[in-house]
């Protein structure tokens with residue numbers, strides 16, 4: 001079968017399309033014939049061999065997310081059978097042979113049913129983004145219906161799903177994006193307001209949208225740029241969840257002290273097994289109820305994976321980048 005492999009760490013050029021043996025499912029494992037795979041920023045960090053959570057043995061086939069049909073089940077798998085439409089969310093699976101491939105084998109608990117109404121491409125956009133959005137809102141922020149949440153970076157793979165989930169449980173959502181196209185997507189996903197990313201100059205704008213109080217929760221995707229501003233706009237006793245960060249900054253901790261604001265980190269790799277399973281069941285329920293509608297920004301062929309890795313860290317977001325697989 002066709003798969004992307006890396007045999008050395010480096011830039012996008014180390015991603016090579018090659019023929020590999022089809023993997024066989026062992027007990028409690030499932031093999032999925034994939035029609036699409038999701039591309040995430042952390043897969044670009046893993047490719048360089050410098051990612052703090054995972055430095056894989058080589059050769060390595062990247063990819064945790066995908067969607068397709070079950071085409072093999074190991075002993076002991078009760079909830080899935082050959083032919084089922086499924087999505088794969090294998091970040092925390094004990095075994096995952098990599099979704100940038102025609103087939104993947106992974107633990108059966110990482111494989112969940114995909115409703116007929118959701119395309120394989122959209123199913124491949126769930127995995128890490130959906131688990132991250134769920135963990136940010138529910139495990140870390142403990143958001144409640146009626147609260148106001150600012151999704152600071154709402155146009156990307158995680159942001160769009162976070163907007164949909166927050167809106168779906170009755171929160172008041174404000175989202176940001178740097179382009180008009182991104183802001184339209186944020187509005188269409190359910191945000192009451194879509195703004196440019198907040199800077200020192202737009203603090204008044206966000207305060208006026210929240211009756212001077214500020215958002216109860218901020219889900220932050222570029223903390224090294226925004227954390228000081230977030231502390232200026234967060235409501236008293238509010239919670240700021242750091243999901244994305246690409247550097248350092250200086251902040252005045254007094255801002256957190258004055259409001260008794262909480263700054264909470266999030267690393268999906270730290271999710272406990274029961275939290276992982278809970279999140280996946282919630283994602284399945286959100287899909288079935290129509291709350292989650294993943295948005296595909298760009299669809300590339302598996303063979304164009306190098307371009308996908310270049311784009312995900314360099315261009316403005318509009319939903320999710322997925323690889324289509326023949």
Ligand code: NAP
Pocket residue numbers: 040041042128129132152153154155156157158159176177178179182197198221222225226242243244245266267268269312313315316317318319320
């Ligand atoms: P993505 O699809 O590339 O989206 C990136 C998002 O960041 C876009 O909405 C982008 O908005 C926004 N952004 C850009 N500049 C910003 C700024 N100045 N302020 C606020 N937001 C800004 O990536 P993704 O998959 O959604 O992931 C988003 C981030 O979360 C990445 O850094 C990723 O590594 C991280 N992440 C972390 C975890 C974890 O476990 N901690 C899990 C998943 C993802 P525009 O393009 O419209 O400017």
